[in-house]
Amino acid sequence: MKESQHLVQKVFLKTFNEEPLLVRSPGRVNLIGEHTDYNMGYVLPAAINKAAYMAMSKRNDDTIFIVAADLDESYTTTVSNCNYSDKGWPNYIIGIVDQLHKAGFQINGFNAVVSGDVPLGAGMSSSAALECATIFSINEIFHLGLERMQMVKMAQKAENEFVGVNCGIMDQFASMFGKKGHVIRLDCRSLAYEYVPFDLKGTKIVLFDSMVKHSLSSSEYNVRTSQCGEGVSIIQQKYPQVKTLRDATIEMVEECLAEESNDIYHRCKYVVEENNRLLAACEDLNAGKIEDFGQKMYETHQGLSELYEVSCTELDFIASCCRKESGILGARMMGGGFGGCVISLVKEDELENIVKRIKEAYWNKMNIGMNVYITQIEDGTHILK
Ligand code: GLA
Numbered sequence: 001m002k003e004s005q006h007l008v009q010k011v012f013l014k015t016f017n018e019e020p021l022l023v024r025s026p027g028r029v030n031l032i033g034e035h036t037d038y039n040m041g042y043v044l045p046a047a048i049n050k051a052a053y054m055a056m057s058k059r060n061d062d063t064i065f066i067v068a069a070d071l072d073e074s075y076t077t078t079v080s081n082c083n084y085s086d087k088g089w090p091n092y093i094i095g096i097v098d099q100l101h102k103a104g105f106q107i108n109g110f111n112a113v114v115s116g117d118v119p120l121g122a123g124m125s126s127s128a129a130l131e132c133a134t135i136f137s138i139n140e141i142f143h144l145g146l147e148r149m150q151m152v153k154m155a156q157k158a159e160n161e162f163v164g165v166n167c168g169i170m171d172q173f174a175s176m177f178g179k180k181g182h183v184i185r186l187d188c189r190s191l192a193y194e195y196v197p198f199d200l201k202g203t204k205i206v207l208f209d210s211m212v213k214h215s216l217s218s219s220e221y222n223v224r225t226s227q228c229g230e231g232v233s234i235i236q237q238k239y240p241q242v243k244t245l246r247d248a249t250i251e252m253v254e255e256c257l258a259e260e261s262n263d264i265y266h267r268c269k270y271v272v273e274e275n276n277r278l279l280a281a282c283e284d285l286n287a288g289k290i291e292d293f294g295q296k297m298y299e300t301h302q303g304l305s306e307l308y309e310v311s312c313t314e315l316d317f318i319a320s321c322c323r324k325e326s327g328i329l330g331a332r333m334m335g336g337g338f339g340g341c342v343i344s345l346v347k348e349d350e351l352e353n354i355v356k357r358i359k360e361a362y363w364n365k366m367n368i369g370m371n372v373y374i375t376q377i378e379d380g381t382h383i384l385k
Pocket of ligand 1: 033034035036037038125167168169170171336337
C-alpha cells in the first residue's frame with residue numbers, strides 16, 4: 001500500500017473514529033500539446049503513479065472539517081459560507097463545494113483527510129488531483145449522480161473561479177479519465193477522446209524535476225491566455241470564422257499578426273505550430289516512429305522557450321543535457337512552465353547512467369540537487385475502499 005494511502009486512513013481513523021470512503025486521484029504527464037488546451041486544440045496526457053488520496057465521510061450538520069495530513073494542518077468552514085482561504089490548500093477543496101453550490105446541489109458538511117505524493121509545484125498537477133479527488137468523493141457520499149465529464153468541468157471551473165487560474169481542461173480530464181498503459185488524445189473543443197496504447201518497449205517516461213517552483217506561473221499563465229485571445233480578435237477581423245487559435249492556420253498568423261507586437265505574434269505562432277505538431281506526433285506514434293515523435297518533443301521545447309516564453313534557464317539547461325544523450329529519444333519542459341519538470345523518453349537499458357550524468361551536470365551548473373521520477377501510466381480517479 002502507498003504511504004500516502006496508509007497515512008490518510010490512519011489519520012482519519014484517529015481524528016474521526018470511523019471508516020471513510022477512500023479515493024485515489026492521480027497527477028498527470030503530457031507527452032505533447034502544451035498550452036493548447038485553452039486554445040481548444042489537442043493534448044496527449046496520461047495519469048501517473050503519483051496521486052492525491054482522500055478519505056471522506058458525511059456529517060449531519062453544515063460543517064466542513066478537513067485535514068492536510070502531510071502538513072499536519074486542519075481547516076474548518078461551513079457549506080453555506082465557504083470563502084477563499086489565505087492558507088492556500090483548502091481552496092482546492094472549498095472551490096469544489098462552491099461549484100456544487102452554484103450548480104444548485106444541496107449537500108451537508110463532511111469530514112476529510114487528504115495526503116499525496118504528487119510533488120507540489122512540479123507541473124504534475126497536484127492541484128487537479130486534489131480537486132478531482134474532492135468532487136469524486138463528494139459525488140459518491142452524497143449520491144449526486146454526476147458523470148465523470150461533468151465532474152471534470154466543475155473541477156476546472158473551481159480552479160478558474162475560486163483559485164483564480166484560467167487553466168484549460170487537460171489536468172482535471174487526465175486525472176479523472178486516465179487509463180493504465182494508455183495516453184489520451186483529447187480534442188479540447190469537442191471533448192472527444194481516444195485512448196492510445198503507450199507501449200514503447202524498453203522506453204520509460206522520465207521526469208527531471210528542476211526543483212524550481214513555478215511561482216510566476218499563475219500570473220504569467222493568465223497573461224498567456226489573454227494574449228492568445230487578443231491574437232484571435234485580430235485574426236477575426238479578416239477571418240470571422242476563426243473562433244479560437246484552433247481554427248487559425250500558420251498563414252493567417254503570418255498575414256494578420258506578423259506586424260503586431262512581437263508577443264502576440266510569437267504566442268499565437270507557437271500555439272498553431274504546436275497543435276499541428278501534436279497531430280503529426282500522433283501519426284508517428286501510430287506508425288511506431290518513435291524517433292520522429294521524440295524530435296517533435298524537442299521542437300515543442302524550443303517553441304515554449306523562444307516563442308511562448310514560459311521556460312526558464314534551469315529547464316532549458318536540462319533539455320539541452322537531454323539532447324546530448326543518444327539514449328534519450330525526446331525531451332521538453334512540461335506543464336504551465338516557469339519551473340517544474342522536463343519530461344523525457346529514455347531507453348531503459350541506459351536509464352541509470354543517463355540519470356546519473358544529468359543529475360551531476362545539473363548540480364555542477366546550477367548547484368541544485370534534482371529529483372527524478374520514473375513514471376508509470378495508471379488509471380484515473382477511483383475508489384480504493
Ligand atoms: C497547466 C494548466 C493546463 C494546461 C497546461 C499547459 O497545467 O492547468 O490546463 O494549460 O498548464 O499545457
